[in-house]
Amino acid sequence: MPKLTIDGIAVEVPANTTILQAAEQVGVEIPRFCYHDRLSIAGNCRMCLVDVEKSPKPVASCAMPVGEGMVVHTKSDRANKARGGVMEFLLINHPLDCPICDQGGECDLQDQAMAYGFDRGRYHENKRAVKDKYMGPVVETVMTRCIHCTRCVRFATEVAGVPQLGATGRGEDMEITTYLEGALSSELSGNVVDLCPVGALTSKPYAFNARPWELRKTESIDVMDAVGTNVRLDARGRQVLRVLPRVNEDVNEEWLADKSRHAVDGLRYQRLDQPFVRKNGKLAPASWDEAFAVITAKIKNLDGKKFAAIAGDTADVEAMLALKDLMTACGSSNLDCRQDGASLDPNARASYIFNSTIAGIEQADAILIVGSNPRKEAPVLNARIRKRYLKGGVKIAVIGDAAQLTYKYEHIGTTADVLAKIADGSHPFAATLKAAKNPMIILGMAALTRPDGAATLATAKNAADACGLVKDGWNGFNVLHTAAARVGGLDIGFVPGSGGKDVRGILDGAGKGEIEAVYLLGADEIDTAKLGKAFVIYQGHHGDRGAHRADVVLPGAAYTEKDGTYVNTEGRVQQALRAVFPPGDAREDWTIIRALSEKLGRTLPYDNLAQVRARMAFVNPLFKGVNKAEKAEWKGFGAPGSVAAVAFDYPVKNYYMTDPISRASRTMAQCTEEFVLAGSKQKSGTHG
Amino acid sequence: MSGRALAKDQPASFAFTAEMTARLNQIIAKYPQGRQASAVIPALDLAQRQEGWVTRPAIEEIARLLDMAPMRVLEVATFYTMFNLHPVGKTHVQICTSLPCWLRGSNEVVKACKEKLGIGMGERSADGTFSLGELECSGACVNAPVAQIGDDYYEDLDYASTVKMLDAFKRGETPKAGSVTGRDGSAPAGDHLTLTEKPTPPAKQDFAAAKAAFEKAKAEAAAKAAAPKA
Numbered sequence: 001m002p003k004l005t006i007d008g009i010a011v012e013v014p015a016n017t018t019i020l021q022a023a024e025q026v027g028v029e030i031p032r033f034c035y036h037d038r039l040s041i042a043g044n045c046r047m048c049l050v051d052v053e054k055s056p057k058p059v060a061s062c063a064m065p066v067g068e069g070m071v072v073h074t075k076s077d078r079a080n081k082a083r084g085g086v087m088e089f090l091l092i093n094h095p096l097d098c099p100i101c102d103q104g105g106e107c108d109l110q111d112q113a114m115a116y117g118f119d120r121g122r123y124h125e126n127k128r129a130v131k132d133k134y135m136g137p138v139v140e141t142v143m144t145r146c147i148h149c150t151r152c153v154r155f156a157t158e159v160a161g162v163p164q165l166g167a168t169g170r171g172e173d174m175e176i177t178t179y180l181e182g183a184l185s186s187e188l189s190g191n192v193v194d195l196c197p198v199g200a201l202t203s204k205p206y207a208f209n210a211r212p213w214e215l216r217k218t219e220s221i222d223v224m225d226a227v228g229t230n231v232r233l234d235a236r237g238r239q240v241l242r243v244l245p246r247v248n249e250d251v252n253e254e255w256l257a258d259k260s261r262h263a264v265d266g267l268r269y270q271r272l273d274q275p276f277v278r279k280n281g282k283l284a285p286a287s288w289d290e291a292f293a294v295i296t297a298k299i300k301n302l303d304g305k306k307f308a309a310i311a312g313d314t315a316d317v318e319a320m321l322a323l324k325d326l327m328t329a330c331g332s333s334n335l336d337c338r339q340d341g342a343s344l345d346p347n348a349r350a351s352y353i354f355n356s357t358i359a360g361i362e363q364a365d366a367i368l369i370v371g372s373n374p375r376k377e378a379p380v381l382n383a384r385i386r387k388r389y390l391k392g393g394v395k396i397a398v399i400g401d402a403a404q405l406t407y408k409y410e411h412i413g414t415t416a417d418v419l420a421k422i423a424d425g426s427h428p429f430a431a432t433l434k435a436a437k438n439p440m441i442i443l444g445m446a447a448l449t450r451p452d453g454a455a456t457l458a459t460a461k462n463a464a465d466a467c468g469l470v471k472d473g474w475n476g477f478n479v480l481h482t483a484a485a486r487v488g489g490l491d492i493g494f495v496p497g498s499g500g501k502d503v504r505g506i507l508d509g510a511g512k513g514e515i516e517a518v519y520l521l522g523a524d525e526i527d528t529a530k531l532g533k534a535f536v537i538y539q540g541h542h543g544d545r546g547a548h549r550a551d552v553v554l555p556g557a558a559y560t561e562k563d564g565t566y567v568n569t570e571g572r573v574q575q576a577l578r579a580v581f582p583p584g585d586a587r588e589d590w591t592i593i594r595a596l597s598e599k600l601g602r603t604l605p606y607d608n609l610a611q612v613r614a615r616m617a618f619v620n621p622l623f624k625g626v627n628k629a630e631k632a633e634w635k636g637f638g639a640p641g642s643v644a645a646v647a648f649d650y651p652v653k654n655y656y657m658t659d660p661i662s663r664a665s666r667t668m669a670q671c672t673e674e675f676v677l678a679g680s681k682q683k684s685g686t687h688g
Numbered sequence: 689m690s691g692r693a694l695a696k697d698q699p700a701s702f703a704f705t706a707e708m709t710a711r712l713n714q715i716i717a718k719y720p721q722g723r724q725a726s727a728v729i730p731a732l733d734l735a736q737r738q739e740g741w742v743t744r745p746a747i748e749e750i751a752r753l754l755d756m757a758p759m760r761v762l763e764v765a766t767f768y769t770m771f772n773l774h775p776v777g778k779t780h781v782q783i784c785t786s787l788p789c790w791l792r793g794s795n796e797v798v799k800a801c802k803e804k805l806g807i808g809m810g811e812r813s814a815d816g817t818f819s820l821g822e823l824e825c826s827g828a829c830v831n832a833p834v835a836q837i838g839d840d841y842y843e844d845l846d847y848a849s850t851v852k853m854l855d856a857f858k859r860g861e862t863p864k865a866g867s868v869t870g871r872d873g874s875a876p877a878g879d880h881l882t883l884t885e886k887p888t889p890p891a892k893q894d895f896a897a898a899k900a901a902f903e904k905a906k907a908e909a910a911a912k913a914a915a916p917k918a
Contacts, residue, residue, distance in 0.1 A: 163757035168766040169692040179759040180694075180744075 004070035019061035019072055020048055028074055031083060031112045033090075033197045034149035035062035038253060039158060045090075045149050047112065049082040050074045058082040080116070087116040093128045093172075094198070095144050102140075103199030105212040109147065130175055136183030137670035138190050138262050140207050146176055146200035152192040159255065160186040161386050161406025176200070183674050187379035187655055190261040194244065194254075205262055205667045206242045210234075218579035219246060221566050222260040223314040223559045224662065226481035227358070227378045228568025229256055233264075233560050233579035240264050240560045240579055250359045250629070251568065257379040258671065259655060259662055266665030267558050270543045273584025276553035283553060288585065291552050292599045298535050299517055300600055304331025308506040308515045311337040311494050312522030312540065313483035313659055316564030316576075318612045319539075319556070319589035320485065320494045321619065322604060323521050326593055329602035333497025334506055334515065337489025339523045340651060341503045342445055343453030343639075344479070344486075346495040349632035351457060353487060353571035355475035356440055357629050361388050364476065366436035368429065370399045370419055370460065372444020375406060376652040377482050378569070382406065395436070397429050400446065400648045416447060416456055417645040423463035433467035440476035441469060446648035448479075458638025470634050477634075481569040482651050482658070484559075488567035491620050510534040520546045521589070522556065524660050539592060541582070542660035554596075555586035558661060562588040563609055565616065565623065572629040573622060692766045694744050695774045702745035704753075708734050712753070725756050728764050732771055740780075741772040769824060777812050777819035779857045781805075782836045785822050788829035793846060797833050800850035818857075830874040831867055840865035844877075 003012045006023050013022045018041070020030050033045035043063035050061040053071040058079060061072070073079060091113065098104045130143040148167065153176065156165040162185060164178045178184055184192070193203050215234040222229040222243070230246040243264050245256035275291035276283040286294075299307060309327050311320045320337060327335050338344060344352040356364065361384045374382040382405065388394050389407035396409035399418045412418055412429055421427035433439040441464060447456045461477070463469075469476035481487060489495075496502045501509055507530040509515035515534055520526075522540040528549035538550035541558040559566075561582040565575050582588065587595075590612055597604040606612045616623040622630055656671040657663045704712060712731055719726040731754065735746040742765050751758040765771045772780070781801055785794050802808060805818045812819040828834045831843035835850070842853055842865060849868040856863040871877050 157757075164759055166757075166759035166763045168763055170767045173692050179757070179762060 002066050002068040002070070004066050004068070004072060006072045007074055013066055015065070017066050019050060019052070019059070019064045019066055019070070022066050023050075023061065023072070023074060030061050030074055031115065032062055033108060033112075033147060034151060036151055036154075036195065039151060039154040039195075042150050042154065045147065046086045047083060047090075049079060049086065051076040051079040051082075083116045084118065087113060088118055088122070090147050091117065091121065092123050093144075094147065095127060097145070098199075101142070101145065101199035102202040102207055103145075103196075107199060108197035128172055133175075133177045134181050134183065135178055135192075135201070136185070136189060137667060137674050138204050138258055139184060139193060140202045140204040141200060142202070143175060143177075143200055145198050147198055148174055148176065149197055150176070151195040151197065152176065152201060155192055155195050156184065156186065156189075158390065159383055159386070160188045160191075161383075162186040165192075185675055187257050187259070187375060188255055188383060190258045191245075191255050194256075203242060203262075205265055209241050210236050215241065216579070218560075218577050220560065220579060221484075221564075221568075221574045221576040222256070223484035223566060224260040224263060224659065225257065225378050225380075226484055226486060226569040227252060227257075227380050228484065228566055228570075228572060228574050229260055229380055230574070231256060231260065235560075235579045238580050238583070240267060250357065251570075251572065252380045253384075255380050255383055259658070259668065262667040262671070263656075263662035263665040264560070265667050266542075266661040266663070267560060269666070270660075270664040271583050271586070272541055272543055272547060272553055272555035273582075273586055274555055275585065276547075276550070278551045283547075283550070288595075291554060292596055294552050295537055295596060296599045299330065302330075302517055305334070306514065306516040307332040307519070308334035308501060308509070308517070309519040309521065310335070310339050310503060310506060310523040310526060311485060311489050312339060312520070312524060312546075313485055314559060314661070315485040315489070315522050316559070316562060316566060316589065317485075317488040317492060317616060317623070318563075318565060318609070319521060319593065320489050321492050321612065321616055322590040322593040322597075322606075323519065324492060324494050325604050325615075326597050326600075326602065327519070328497075329597065329604070330600070333500030334509070335494055335500065336496060336503045336506065337485060337494035339503055339526050340445060340449045340483075341453075342448040342486075343457055344448060344490060345454075345457065345637035346490045346493060348635050348637035349491070349571065350475065350477065350634050351461070351637035352479050352481075352490050353629075353632055354442075354478040354480060354569045355632060356438075356478055357570045357572075358384055360438075360474075361385055361440070362391075363438045363474075364388060364436075364440040365394050366433050366439040367394060367396045367442065368399070368422065368433060368440070368463075369396070369405075369409070369442045370444065371416065371447030371456075371648040371650075372442055372480050373401065373403045373405070373446075373650055373652065374442065374444075374480060375403065376650070376655045377444065378480060379655075381480070381569075395429075395432050397432075400444070401650065414647050415645040416450070416452075416643045416648065419447075419456065419459050419463060420643050423459050423466055425466060430463070430467055433463075433469065438474050438476060439467055439469050440478060442478045442480050444480050444648075444650075445482050446650045449651065450644070450646070450649070452641060452644050454639035455641030456638075456643050458640050459643050461636070461638050475631070475634060479569065484566050484568070487569060487571055488565065488573075491567055491571075491622055492616065493619065507531065520550070522546070522660070539589065540660065541586065542664055544660035544663060554592050555582070555584065556589040556592060557582040557586055561586075565613070565626075567622075570629045571622075571632065573626050575626055692769070692773065694747075694762075695741075698744045699739075700745065702735070702739070702743055702749045704734065704749070705738060708738050716754075724754050725760070728754055728756065728761055729768070732761070732765055732768075736771060740778075741775050772821075774810075775812065775816075775819075776821070778817050779837060780819050780821065781854070782821040782823040784824075784826045784828075784832070784834045784836070786825035788825070789833040792832035794833040796847045797835060797845045797850045800847045801835075801854065804851050804854045818854075828874075831871070843867045844869045844871060 009026045011026045030048045032048045034042045048061045049058040051073040052059045132141045153165045157163045218233045220233045222231045229252040230248040232244045234242045247254045275286045277286040386407045397412045399413045402411045422430045464477040511532040517535040520538045524545040536550045537552045538546040539554040560579045656668040662668045715730045716724045716727045731750045747761045751761045835842045844867045
């Protein structure tokens with residue numbers, strides 16, 4: 001543990017720490033462009049120069065390991081002069097076009113030029129100009145502004161695992177580009193925009209939309225996948241203009257997936273902003289009173305057994321709880337939050353959460369991925385697996401499609417029955433799991449939504465027990481969800497009660513006429529054709545599949561428009577705050593259900609959010625602790641049975657369009673065209 | 689210096705010949721297991737020797753052979769100006785125009801090439817026999833100005849000798865590499881001005897006598913050590 005002095009403050013840090021990191025520990029900030037905590041050290045911008053006593057020249061603090069007895073001055077005249085010189089060099093070729101640059105106001109170069117820049121240039125030669133590059137539908141480039149810090153190159157290579165970015169040429173001709181100027185085919189490509197310290201890489205959908213000081217910033221939780229990425233919603237007026245990641249080391253570090261970042265423009269299109277009632281086969285605008293009257297006439301005297309409810313993938317816990325309470329009050333136990341029909345066991349929490357936690361991936365030394373494509377289902381979590389992979393000493397195996405996951409793995413089978421061989425120990429990878437210190441299984445939805453899902457779950461549990469996945473302080477049995485609402489729904493018990501029907505039962509029942517009314521809480525991923533002649537109430541925010549089939553449409557709020565609680569795949573309870581109000585007559589979801597309950601004569605016992613949350617905590621004490629991933633008790637679950645030797649059917653076929661918001665998003669449509677349809681569809685002459 | 693981008697017209701495919709593959713495998717074998725990417729520069733050089741220039745299919749083939757991302761190979765290929773990213777003539781004339789050569793008259797050499805070949809810098813003659821390029825300092829400043837053709841340097845050029853050299857290439861000959869004025873390597877032009885006298889041999893030494901004296905002293909010391917103390 002070398003001891004050193006930084007600006008007169010004595011500090012003792014572990015060996016191999018750099019001067020810059022040591023300075024950060026004592027609260028001394030050193031300017032930098034190329035250095036980034038989560039990327040490898042490049043040391044090429046030279047902005048972090050500091051003065052070290054007995055050193056003949058200034059030292060790049062980001063790349064210099066601390067030494068015993070070093071005396072560092074970060075604010076000496078020599079250090080300041082050196083940084084001033086670096087800044088002057090950087091500005092020789094930087095176009096001073098801040099007034100028309102999207103990075104203006106949140107630009108590292110701009111900020112640091114205020115501190116170290118000189119008020120006029122000493123160079124009168126022409127500035128260099130660089131042709132802009134195409135990097136895909138979400139990254140806008142103005143390459144003349146690039147200062148060659150190579151953060152984007154290192155991010156693409158190290159974190160995203162798609163080494164398509166690079167620096168061609170040398171010296172004045174150096175240019176950052178993708179290989180042959182193709183689109184950056186990563187689900188995490190939007191992060192290069194956050195990383196870029198200047199305005200060279202900016203967000204294409206957000207281009208020329210707003211200045212950072214105009215925006216109202218709200219802390220929220222992303223619902224596009226089940227990772228529960230912590231986000232910040234930047235809104236102006238009634239529009240959320242962009243989504244940025246927040247740092248949460250336990251969940252997303254500081255990354256955000258492209259769909260979560262850019263699907264937000266979908267909130268502007270196809271919105272349900274007033275109630276609709278189906279008249280003569282067509283949905284006609286109606287008032288809330290009319291809509292409620294139609295529902296009341298149908299439901300009030302309906303036998304509870306003929307009434308059912310399905311919750312969608314982005315529903316908040318508050319709304320699901322209110323709907324569950326309403327269904328119970330109506331005497332119905334036909335409710336399900338698993339619209340994909342996944343055989344998750346609501347009675348054993350350990351059976352449906354990512355027990356090891358996402359941060360726990362970094363401790364794992366053997367990982368078996370079954371029926372999941374984490375790159376498409378949870379890109380940020382996949383980046384964590386890649387991070388673990390890059391550290392080395394981990395064996396990864398996949399049962400399922402041999403997809404490109406950004407890390408190398410052993411492909412041990414395409415069909416689910418290989419899992420049974422792991423469970424009985426006859427497969428060699430079982431020995432690898434047994435020998436590992438922290439073994440892990442990641443079970444995807446593709447493995448559980450099949451008809452033999454319950455048997456697959458039981459087999460996975462057997463494999464977990466047989467291979468020692470659960471031991472003191474470690475539970476390596478992980479379920480990777482695709483829906484943000486799933487774990488929350490299971491936690492409050494939005495599942496069939498005794499004698500109740502699950503999703504398959506409800507759809508069958510509706511087809512046969514046994515179920516006469518179905519309440520869809522943002523449920524769009526079911527086969528609406530199977531609803532038969534049932535009376536359908538759709539509550540949600542987009543005119544998507546569910547609303548098209550509905551007899552009554554109740555306009556709800558999207559995740560940006562309500563205070564909601566979400567539980568991510570690892571069982572972490574997180575709360576999102578409202579950034580903007582819902583459009584038109586739309587309302588927050590739980591309040592709609594509360595209002596309807598009064599009309600039905602079964603008034604729910606809560607009038608404000610605090611009371612709803614108190615009720616949540618009463619139903620499941622987990623909801624008392626926000627931001628914590630509670631450990632779950634390990635007990636029996638699943639149904640014994642044989643697992644069919646059939647290949648998996650993956651839930652996420654087009655990563656860019658999985659829910660009503662992303663389906664309505666223009667940016668996601670462009671991404672679909674670029675990455676999913678490219679090659680499969682010829683562009684016509686009149687295209688675009 | 690521009691044109692460090694890939695050429696627009698590219699061949700459809702690239703494959704190393706059997707001989708080149710053998711040479712590449714020999715180079716890869718020099719590096720530890722898993723570090724085969726270290727062979728990227730020699731691999732690009734082999735591709736250039738085979739095709740005359742570095743093609744996009746060659747970059748992708750090398751990336752595949754060395755298990756690298758194509759972007760990483762492209763970075764290397766564009767970094768080093770010795771890799772030709774555009775087709776060059778059968779005789780690729782590169783003239784050093786860095787400061788020492790320029791001081792010694794590289795402008796005249798360039799002028800001679802342009803006039804003789806009828807092409808400009810970075811261009812290729814219509815029949816594909818000649819192309820003209822610039823060279824960064826070739827490290828032979830003592831023999832400036834210098835032109836590089838293939839692996840050979842032609843040194844001490846001026847207008848007339850450049851024309852003479854190009855004529856020889858036009859006839860299909862390969863003139864003798866090195867100084868065109870007949871200098872011996874980088875020795876001074878004309879007669880030697882220093883070290884002209886016959887070198888004097890070192891003073892004569894009697895190694896046998898020196899060795900005998902050493903052995904004697906050693907024996908005496910041993911005897912002294914062995915003698916009983918008085």
